[in-house]
Amino acid sequence: LIYGACQAWLGNGRTNYTGISLTNLQNAGYLPSTLINPWGGTYTVSANATNNIRVDIQTTQIPNQNIHNEIASALGSILQASSYTSSNKTSTFTF
DSSP: OHHHHHHHHHTTTOSSOTTOOHHHHHHTTSSOSOOOOTTSOEEEEEEOSSOTTSEEEEEEOOSOHHHHHHHHHHHHHHHTOSEEEEETTEEEEEO
16 A cells, blocks of 8 residues: 555656655555554554655654564565665664
8 A cells, every 4th residue: 555655656757756755645645544553552653764766655653563564574575676674673664
């Protein structure tokens, strides 16, 4: 859902992800106004700091590290992220 919204953001005449955020995706109608992580964590979306033609989707604060690891592993393989890092219950997927 979030990845698709990011692609829609870029496909709407933009050439990079500058200015993208979860709030801006919601305000533009690409995501529902309420987006809840069922495992208790939060999501963030931002342009990649070193390359704004890439986007970072991050999951944070999932209370159980084992659940966090399972989610991160599943998302990384499903979305075929170009880069993935995980530490201390925070995962970042870069596309």
